[in-house]
Amino acid sequence: MPLLMLKDLPRYECLLEAARSFPDLDPSACEAFLNLLRAGDEAYRQSESFFSEHNISPGRFTVLMLLSGTLGREPLPQTPAELAEKAGVTRATITGLVDTLERDGLVRREHDSDDRRMMLVHLTQKGHAALREILPGHFKRMAALMAPLSEHERKTLVRLLDKVAGQASAMGPGARSQSQAAAV
Amino acid sequence: MPLLMLKDLPRYECLLEAARSFPDLDPSACEAFLNLLRAGDEAYRQSESFFSEHNISPGRFTVLMLLSGTLGREPLPQTPAELAEKAGVTRATITGLVDTLERDGLVRREHDSDDRRMMLVHLTQKGHAALREILPGHFKRMAALMAPLSEHERKTLVRLLDKVAGQASAMGPGARSQSQAAAV
DNA sequence: AAACGATGATTAGCCGCCTAACTACTTGGC
DNA sequence: GCCAAGTAGTTAGGCGGCTAATCATCGTTT
Numbered sequence: 541m542p543l544l545m546l547k548d549l550p551r552y553e554c555l556l557e558a559a560r561s562f563p564d565l566d567p568s569a570c571e572a573f574l575n576l577l578r579a580g581d582e583a584y585r586q587s588e589s590f591f592s593e594h595n596i597s598p599g600r601f602t603v604l605m606l607l608s609g610t611l612g613r614e615p616l617p618q619t620p621a622e623l624a625e626k627a628g629v630t631r632a633t634i635t636g637l638v639d640t641l642e643r644d645g646l647v648r649r650e651h652d653s654d655d656r657r658m659m660l661v662h663l664t665q666k667g668h669a670a671l672r673e674i675l676p677g678h679f680k681r682m683a684a685l686m687a688p689l690s691e692h693e694r695k696t697l698v699r700l701l702d703k704v705a706g707q708a709s710a711m712g713p714g715a716r717s718q719s720q721a722a723a724v
Numbered sequence: 725m726p727l728l729m730l731k732d733l734p735r736y737e738c739l740l741e742a743a744r745s746f747p748d749l750d751p752s753a754c755e756a757f758l759n760l761l762r763a764g765d766e767a768y769r770q771s772e773s774f775f776s777e778h779n780i781s782p783g784r785f786t787v788l789m790l791l792s793g794t795l796g797r798e799p800l801p802q803t804p805a806e807l808a809e810k811a812g813v814t815r816a817t818i819t820g821l822v823d824t825l826e827r828d829g830l831v832r833r834e835h836d837s838d839d840r841r842m843m844l845v846h847l848t849q850k851g852h853a854a855l856r857e858i859l860p861g862h863f864k865r866m867a868a869l870m871a872p873l874s875e876h877e878r879k880t881l882v883r884l885l886d887k888v889a890g891q892a893s894a895m896g897p898g899a900r901s902q903s904q905a906a907a908v
Numbered sequence: 909a910a911a912c913g914a915t916g917a918t919t920a921g922c923c924g925c926c927t928a929a930c931t932a933c934t935t936g937g938c
Numbered sequence: 939g940c941c942a943a944g945t946a947g948t949t950a951g952g953c954g955g956c957t958a959a960t961c962a963t964c965g966t967t968t
Contacts, residue, residue: 564863569870572878573767579885580764582892583757599924620947633925635948640923657933657946679748684895686753688887694756697884701763703872704881708766711868783954804917817955819918824953841916841963 550574576704583685590681594674595644601678602627603637604646604671607663615663619652623661646670760888767869774865778858779828785862786811787821788830788855791847799847803836807845830854 550558555567588598596604606626609616618626620634627634638661641647646667652658663671686694739751772782780788790810793800802810804818811818822845825831830851836842847855870878 562859562863564860564867566863566867566870568875568878569867570863572870572873572881573866575882575885575889576764576767577771579889579892580760580767582889583760583764586892586895587761597923621945629924630926631947632927632949636924639948655934655946659947675746676748679746679750679754682757683748683750683753685888685891686750686756688891689756689884691752693884693887694752696880697756697888698759700873700877700881700884701759703877704869705759705763705766707869707872708763708770711770781953805915813954814956815917816919816957820954823918839916839964843917 576701586681586685587678590677591674594670594677596670596674599627599629599633599637600641600646601674603634603641603661604663604667607647607661608668608671615668617660617662619658619660621658641667760885770865770869771862774861775858778854778861780854780858783811783813783817783821784825784830785858787818787825787845788847788851791831791845792852792855799852801844801846803842803844805842825851 552567552571555565555570559565559567584598591598591601603623606623607615607618620631620638623638624631624634638647638649642649646664648662648664649659650662652660689697736751736755739749739754743749743751768782775782775785787807790807791799791802804815804822807822808815808818822831822833826833830848832846832848833843834846836844873881
């Protein structure tokens, strides 16, 4: 998540003191929120750093994953609109990502035969090979990052994060709307 | 965190099945990792949506917060290098952010009198007023997002996220290095 | 006094996100 | 058959991140 963010978060004690001047400041909510942004950003930068070693970006990797279908199965061509919906970005963004993936030979576009407004984006053999090369290291990196947490702690983390994500969706603007997708 | 990310994460059962084809895939680590990215992204988008109502971006907001010093205290002029270090971005990025903040009259730059290589960035009165206008709503939004979690769950979340962030730092490339900063 | 190495900030160009507008195409009503 | 409305994808421009290069400045050495 390339986004500007503080490297060191304020201590809880500082938040308590700040709450004196700002009655709307809930110290524990603030602390949790900032820690979530920071951990999410660091997790993203970890994957970004790893992907750059393979000359790909997280966004392009996600597009390749969506086109590969369920892991180990048949590639699944999709339209830019479908990719955008599943990835939670705009169709304009997908155009840019597919442009560079096509330039590098990892995907190819073709018009739908029935409706020429629509494109189908296909994973190429080269794209498939690129994924197979990247995935083991990606999974190792994920596992390494989560190594300090026990199985129980991971389940707890997922449960708490899901609560927050659910609330973000319920709060509306800014959160990604519901859709069905499966890709790692 | 404007970054491309899946809207709906794969179910744990799908990860278990995928692990058959990819021995490096640790299902619980993968699930936790993806949930962290998604929740972090949604939290970021929540704040981004809120800030856009005030014609500011999260990055610029962070710069203003760093210049305001500890909440409620005296503004604290800083150099672009200090801002970059504390925010965990490059000096080039800070140049761009300060450019637009200066254009909008929220900050001003002046050369350091002793060393003219260095700039000092000051928060203006207008910038200070903008912060005071934004902060109550920002804190309310944070509190609303974290409302589904009890105090105990928030503490647990912070503890688990801190473990992950610590591990990211230990893993090196991609993670933000340690520095001292306090700003909300 | 001049040269050199280092530092701080900025600039240039790329990438990935956005919104808004545009182009190509499809569908349905008349 | 024509036209209006809507859809899909792309383009243009802005913003915020990056790297690498450039410019201005400082301190040290000769």
